[in-house]
Amino acid sequence: MPDLKRVVHIDDEPDIREIVRMSLALVGGLEVEQYPSGEEALNHIAEAAPQLILLDVMMPNMDGEETYRRIREIDGFADIPIVFMTAKASNADLQKLRDLGAFDVLIKPFDPMSLAEQVKALYREAVAA
Amino acid sequence: MVDLANTPTLLIGFLVLAIVVLSGAAIRRKDQLSRLQDKSLRDKELEVAFQRKALFESGLVSVTDEEGRIIEVNSKFLGAFGYRQEDIIGKHVSELYPEEEQKLSREIRSKTRGGSIWTGETHVLRADGSKALTYNTIVPFMDGNNKHIKNLSFRVDISRQKMRENQKLVTTAFDSMTDAVVLYDPENYQVCYMNTFALAEHGWDMDEIGEKTVWDMIYVPDPAIIAEKCKKIAETGKCSARLENEANGKVYDAHSYRVAVAADTYRILTVFREVSQNVELERERKRLISIITHELRTPLTSIKGALGLLDSCAMGPMPSEAKNLVGIGLRNSDRMLDLIAQILESEKAEHEVRNEPLEPINIGEAVRAAIAANQGYGAELGITFQEPVESSDLWANASERVLDQILANLMSNAAKFSPEGSTVDVWAERHVDHVVINVRDHGSGIPKDLQPQLFSRFIKADQEVRGNVHGSGLGLSIVKSQVEHLNGTIDFETAENVGTCFRIALPLLEGDQDMVERRQASA
Numbered sequence: 001m002p003d004l005k006r007v008v009h010i011d012d013e014p015d016i017r018e019i020v021r022m023s024l025a026l027v028g029g030l031e032v033e034q035y036p037s038g039e040e041a042l043n044h045i046a047e048a049a050p051q052l053i054l055l056d057v058m059m060p061n062m063d064g065e066e067t068y069r070r071i072r073e074i075d076g077f078a079d080i081p082i083v084f085m086t087a088k089a090s091n092a093d094l095q096k097l098r099d100l101g102a103f104d105v106l107i108k109p110f111d112p113m114s115l116a117e118q119v120k121a122l123y124r125e126a127v128a129a
Numbered sequence: 130m131v132d133l134a135n136t137p138t139l140l141i142g143f144l145v146l147a148i149v150v151l152s153g154a155a156i157r158r159k160d161q162l163s164r165l166q167d168k169s170l171r172d173k174e175l176e177v178a179f180q181r182k183a184l185f186e187s188g189l190v191s192v193t194d195e196e197g198r199i200i201e202v203n204s205k206f207l208g209a210f211g212y213r214q215e216d217i218i219g220k221h222v223s224e225l226y227p228e229e230e231q232k233l234s235r236e237i238r239s240k241t242r243g244g245s246i247w248t249g250e251t252h253v254l255r256a257d258g259s260k261a262l263t264y265n266t267i268v269p270f271m272d273g274n275n276k277h278i279k280n281l282s283f284r285v286d287i288s289r290q291k292m293r294e295n296q297k298l299v300t301t302a303f304d305s306m307t308d309a310v311v312l313y314d315p316e317n318y319q320v321c322y323m324n325t326f327a328l329a330e331h332g333w334d335m336d337e338i339g340e341k342t343v344w345d346m347i348y349v350p351d352p353a354i355i356a357e358k359c360k361k362i363a364e365t366g367k368c369s370a371r372l373e374n375e376a377n378g379k380v381y382d383a384h385s386y387r388v389a390v391a392a393d394t395y396r397i398l399t400v401f402r403e404v405s406q407n408v409e410l411e412r413e414r415k416r417l418i419s420i421i422t423h424e425l426r427t428p429l430t431s432i433k434g435a436l437g438l439l440d441s442c443a444m445g446p447m448p449s450e451a452k453n454l455v456g457i458g459l460r461n462s463d464r465m466l467d468l469i470a471q472i473l474e475s476e477k478a479e480h481e482v483r484n485e486p487l488e489p490i491n492i493g494e495a496v497r498a499a500i501a502a503n504q505g506y507g508a509e510l511g512i513t514f515q516e517p518v519e520s521s522d523l524w525a526n527a528s529e530r531v532l533d534q535i536l537a538n539l540m541s542n543a544a545k546f547s548p549e550g551s552t553v554d555v556w557a558e559r560h561v562d563h564v565v566i567n568v569r570d571h572g573s574g575i576p577k578d579l580q581p582q583l584f585s586r587f588i589k590a591d592q593e594v595r596g597n598v599h600g601s602g603l604g605l606s607i608v609k610s611q612v613e614h615l616n617g618t619i620d621f622e623t624a625e626n627v628g629t630c631f632r633i634a635l636p637l638l639e640g641d642q643d644m645v646e647r648r649q650a651s652a
Contacts, residue, residue: 013427019434027443058423087426088419090473109430109466112437 004123006031008050010041010067011085012059019112020054028116038067046074052123054106057086057097065100072101081126083119085110189263189284195277197222197238209286211256222282227252227260241269242277253284262288300324309348309401312388315359318342321396348381348401350374362387362397371404380405418476422469429469433462478534478607482614485528489638492557492564493520495529499536500555506541511549514540520557523564525635527615536568538608539631543570546629562637569630575623583621584609 007030009020017034024030033048035041039062045053053071057064064084071077081103086093089107097105104122106115184190185203189210192201199220207214210225226234230252237247247267252260263284270278303310309327313320320341328335331347344352350372361368366387373380385399436458438444447455500514507514536555543553547570554569575583584605612619612633623629 013431015431016427016434019431019438022438022443023434027438027441087423087430090419090477108426109433109462112434113441113443 002051002127004030004051004120006033006048006050007052007054007119008032008041008045008048009034009054010036010038010059010064011054011056012036013056016056016108020115023110023112023115024119027113028120030116030119038062038064038070041067042070042074045071045077050080052119052126053080053082054119055082055084057084057088065097068100068102081123083122184283189286191222191282191284193222193280193282195242195279197280199225200279206284210253210261216256222280225253227254237267238280241267241280244269244271244275244277250287251284261286262291306400310398311343311346311348311401312396312398313343315363315395315397318344318355320346327401347374347377347379348372348383350376358383358385359397372401378405379403380408415476418472422472425465425469429462429465433459433466436462475607479610482531482611485531485614487526487528487615489524490527490529490532492523492525492527492532492566492635494522495527495532496520496536496555496557496566499533499540502533503537503540503544507544507553510544510547512544512547513552514544514555515552516556517554518556518558521559523557523559524638525564525615525617526638527635531611531614535608535611535633536566538604539568539633542604543568543572543629543631546570546572548572559637560634563634564637566633566635567630569628571628574625574627575621575629580623584619 007024009017009024009032011017011020011034014036017036021032021034024032033044033050035044038059055064055067055071059067062070064086068082068084071080071082082101084097084102084105085108086097086105087108094105103126106118110118185205188203189206190201190203191199191206194200199217199222202212202214202217206212207217222238223231223234233251237251240247246269247265249265251263251265253263255261264287266283268281268283270281272278303324304326306324307326309330310322310324311320311327312322320338320343323331323333323335323338327346328338331345333341343349343355349355354370354372358368358370362385368385370383370385371380372383380403381401382404383399383401385397387395388398389395436455439447440452440455440459497516497520500516504514540553540555547553551571553571554567557564557566559565609619612635615635617633617635619631619633621629621631
């Protein structure tokens with residue numbers, strides 16, 4: 001079973017991008033490619049060749065749901081696990097994202113010390129499935 | 130020549146003659162007088178008979194003796210109240226008065242026995258048990274010694290007049306409303322009445338409504354809904370619903386009631402209130418809360434994340450003072466997150482409560498179930514929940530789920546604020562037409578400055594917490610909205626170092642015994 005090495009993270013909040021980068025790279029030892037918008041991600045994500053994508057939901061212009069649909073249209077990205085990260089934690093919100101096809105949803109705020117472990121566990125689960 | 134020797138004899142004779150003549154005249158005069166007196170008496174009798182006839186022909190007349198027993202009634206009285214002569218004669222007049230006017234009946238008799246005339250409105254019990262409203266004049270008859278002999282009661286039936294006045298009053302009241310009021314026949318859905326507001330909304334005249342059915346009204350989006358609601362009204366007597374008419378984009382709250390018009394016939398009275406603006410405001414409020422909570426969580430994610438990384442020393446070792454400061458930042462981030470979670474919980478609870486249907490619930494049983502369910506929680510805090518007096522079987526319209534939540538909330542609060550080893554009393558009792566549920570602790574009482582805003586949201590956010598118990602204070606605001614959903618009220622009594630007793634009053638359900646029995650049978 002391949003280990004998780006490369007993760008793409010898409011979020012419009014620079015502070016959250018920084019925390020996630022530190023959590024995944026410094027604490028978890030992962031390679032992290034980050035984009036501040038859906039549009040930016042769609043332009044470069046193919047080159048990044050991620051094994052898992054962390055995607056914010058509420059972003060200006062192209063929101064997380066639209067970005068999700070567009071990523072799925074890219075060749076080779078149909079089955080890559082995409083995990084949403086959201087502060088909107090109502091059951092209805094979570095169900096909506098799962099119905100869209102998200103592999104899982106992580107609730108903000110997250111624990112920066114265990115984020116990398118959570119993401120690795122989700123990847124193992126996705127590969128096993 | 131006159132023989133003077135015979136003068137005395139002549140004088141006597143003359144006198145006798147004069148007496149005879151005068152006596153005859155006096156007798157004739159007396160006869161004449163007597164005839165005149167007889168005529169006057171006859172005239173008077175005729176006049177009395179005439180007046181009596183007029184009285185008996187124009188009103189509902191009854192005569193009672195000095196004891197109050199009915200000794201005479203006219204045919205109009207019999208016809209108006211449905212009695213037969215043989216049934217009514219000999220009855221005591223108090224039997225004609227309904228229960229609630231027995232006192233008035235005694236007062237009238239007391240007044241007329243003293244010789245005073247009484248006038249006023251009284252009801253008369255008809256032979257079929259129904260009540261007629263009359264305007265009543267009671268004249269007492271006294272003998273030469275001023276002793277009361279009998280009463281003559283002259284009544285005019287004003288039931289119809291009063292009903293017309295009441296109908297006019299009701300119509301005026303309906304017409305002054307800014308909600309639409311509609312009366313219709315559940316058999317054919319034909320409209321019988323619409324108030325001015327409803328007519329104006331449709332641009333109809335009163336003359337036109339005979340041709341209209343409820344389907345023609347702008348309030349009804351779907352005929353199937355009305356048919357279903359009519360079925361419910363037939364079963365339970367009332368029904369409430371929110372109707373959204375997509376065609377005009379308006380939302381109405383409709384409250385319907387069964388109105389009996391005869392023993393086996395009824396109409397449905399529905400009050401339609403437009404709540405489109407309220408619904409839109411409610412949606413906007415929810416959207417705002419969602420945005421606020423999201424917008425707060427996002428910067429908190431950064432703050433908590435940054436502090437968490439520092440606290441874990443992932444960036445290298447930190448002096449202990451710096452670590453203390455990071456700890457303060459983390460704890461307060463958690464408090465803010467807790468507050469956001471409580472806002473969402475409050476919204477969720479209110480949403481759930483609004484959608485919870487009400488049904489007859491045995492409140493005594495609910496209290497005992499809550500005591501059993503929360504005993505474990507109490508034990509953790511060293512508190513015993515008990516029912517000091519057995520809550521008798523009192524029924525109220527409620528939701529088991531909402532009632533459980535209310536009691537669990539109040540009981541856990543009471544336990545938290547009670548000294549270890551003490552008891553918390555929970556019981557239900559009847560208070561006039563309400564069921565009152567009491568939750569009483571023996572704690573330190575609620576500080577005076579907190580009391581006025583106890584049911585407000587976030588009371589503790591800027592207040593010192595009591596004892597060592599922390600919380601956002603949302604619990605009681607949720608409890609209040611839950612109690613209000615059950616059409617009840619909540620209040621409390623508190624005394625320093627004695628304790629606090631919360632009381633929930635719910636309308637007692639005893640009128641609709643059938644429903645209670647059905648519920649008991651199904652249980």
